[in-house]
Amino acid sequence: MEYDFDELDRRVIHALERDARNTSAPDIAEEMDVSPGTVRNRIAKLEDAGVIRGYHADVDYERVEGRLTNVITATASASERAHLAQQALDVPGVVQVREVMSGRGNLAVKVVGTDTDDLSRLARKLTNVGLDIEDEALLQDEHYRPYGPFGPGAADDASREPFGRGADDEVIAVTVEADAPLDGKTLQEANEAGLVGEDVLVVAVERGGATITPKGDTTLRADDLVKVYSSTSVPTDTLDAFRA
Template identity: 50%
Template sequence: MHEWPRETRTDSSYRVDEIDRRIIHALMADARETSAPMIAEEVNVSAGTIRNRIRRLKEHGILTGYHAKVDFERINGRLTNLFMCNAPFEKREVIAQQVRALPGVINVRELIGGRMNLHVLAIGTDTDDLHRIGRSIAELGVEIEDEVLVQNEWDVPYAPFGPDDQPLKPPTDFISLAGDSEVVEVTVRTDAPVAGLTLQEAGRRDLLDEDVLIITIEREGTVLTPHGDTEIRSDDVVTVFAQAGIDDGALDAFLGEEAS
């Protein structure tokens, strides 16, 4: 098991979009065998973008580590046991950290409510070893309400973050304002007509509607204030304001050939 340092940021300022969700889904399915180029091909962005997104998800405390799945029963018949415990509410977090340090414990889960507010998963060489772990837990001031041997356990990726029956479309978030005005965030595709052009060049080529205003451009974690000579690049997250609303085709300049 590998966990990243705890100094990662856990603020809520980072906005997870469709690309981030697909990255999380792929890593949950198989973090060790899934590479950035594989995810990039699936979501139609560059491998560099995927690596940057993974780094940012780590920095903001969303991705916390990679965890190996082990069948301990195949290792000399070791036993996996789940202890369901009641820890004093005011001491629960401290006790959870103490329980984590006990030999044989591989997972500790704190619950918000109920008597069994602390679940402890432990591995023992035999039943005597599990009893030893149970006594160690109890000595920390925890009451073991129940315990069971775990036969099987399966993890699956979070389905709402995965692909659906349709090809992935660039993430867009619409916000309706007073009247017909709308603000939308859209990720620029590699084959988008505006990719590689400055705002002035895009305007001269009539790629942008007259009532469309680009408010910000987010690029690799940095938010840019666009000017006429600002170049629009693929994978940029562009915030667009439209006084008369977003009509069909208004975003085609950012979406490329696969725009709907």
């Protein structure tokens, strides 16, 4: 079943890809002007949907007693690929198996050994499992970065809408009235005061013919036209905060 993404989902994924260990729900919430509870709920939904499949340590095995990392390219029949991938993963010393959509070389197996003899032993074990080894190479280094289109500022790209709309999603444009509870408050203050619902995002502020990208320190003023988004429906309490 396809997961229906919105901008908050993208930013959650980007933040966790960047540094899952040192990124907390409040950190993401501050960037997106939502509550930490909303972020935690989104993370749980992404995990339940199988979008976020896990969190793994990035280990430099060379610093662990000088161990060596080898990348082995192997081939398995299309019908046996998934089964043999799991069997390969069960071999002690194998730390990763990737299935590739190709004819030959459709499995990439990363193995860690104490020395070259140990790597040769692991290659033989993989052959015994049933893999046809095509190539082997010592891994020099790996480099990672989060997926750019999910990062800050990507939603400004005119090529796509910032939110993936679902059947129950709602976007409402509402004007801030003078002396309303939100008049003169920053979005962060509004969230802290509970004036904006947990599942509501302020996605744009139009003022004097210009569109402002909302941030935590953005102050709402009387006559601002504010676009708010909710994955269900915008609560009445939130709409009341715009009215005097």
